[in-house]
Amino acid sequence: MGGTMVAILVTPPQAEPVTREEAKLHARIDGTAEDAKVDALITAARLDVESRTGRVLVTQGWRIVRDGPPAGGIVRLAPGPVQSVDTVTVYGADGAAEVVPAGDYLVDVASTPGRLKLSSGRFWGARALNGLEIDMTCGYGDPADVPASLKQAVLMLVSYWYEQREAASVGAVPAHVASGVTALTAPYRMPRLA
Template sequence: MTPLLLTGPATEPVTLTDIKGYLRLDNDDEDRLIASLMTAARLMVEAESGRCLIAQTWRLVLDRWPASGAIRLPLSPLIGLEEARVFAADGAATVLPAAHFHAHAADDPPRLVAAGALPAPGRAFSGIELDVTTGYGATADAVPMPLRQAVRAIVARWYEHRGDGGEAPAVPREALALIAPYRRGRL
């Protein structure tokens, strides 16, 4: 299953004002740097936790339906299925209504389970596309506080150690400790 980002988050889990207060900065001279650090820190927290923080839309591409009818999603938490498409051999898409699937968003990883028979794709590869929205919600307040604090800790570390020439850890230990309870287990 290949995930492709369609629409990234409209906001970050922490605001520029929040981060500047956390860093004790009063001027606007480095706002662009801090904003880029915030985005990079969010991406690091998402990678470390295996979770999307702010609502974003992804396209998941499959070759065929799983035999069980249950599709385990590589992204969480699941907000919802936007659209499902199955492609014929000639490339024509058939849209399946979202109601054709039951979303098990509370599962980890989340699953989509077909409510009935699914049409077989006519293409051998990339015959199915699922557009899903993932994340804790559209606003920073929806993101659990420990994950927002992890973003702050990463930004602070990167800001304080920029240009030192030394090797600061990509994700500080305190941020890893905040992320740990949210990390998706892998076997």
């Protein structure tokens, strides 16, 4: 079995990894006229850093939807870092949902990416399409818990996009900025899931 896997954002972060004030100080922006623009750039920069690393920065809720359990019963969990697996639901061939008791799976949040091991043979009756859902809490925690280099990458992108409005409209990042962002985010890049 196995098939495709999709990760869906269920609960967005309640805060950004850097504050408007931090971003304005870094980009040397005075006054409040550009606050809405700065806020939008912070969100765009966070999403860029999350995309580059395969990690989410501030606590978020995510759902993995799979066609069924993979061979061996081990599901790789992304995005990372995984704080907890909150619910595992299996949909039978008849479409009926069954919440799996926590004792029927093991969670490894120490690995990168995290892993979930289903009890062997227990779930092979899942329906062929979207038969397995895993709800999890991901991220480093609060903004204070986000690694400094990832915050710096967000600030670098905000500053560049603020100064280069045309580049921001298309999400462009020139080589000199990209190399700085890559250097800051490289240690955090998660291996791509197969």
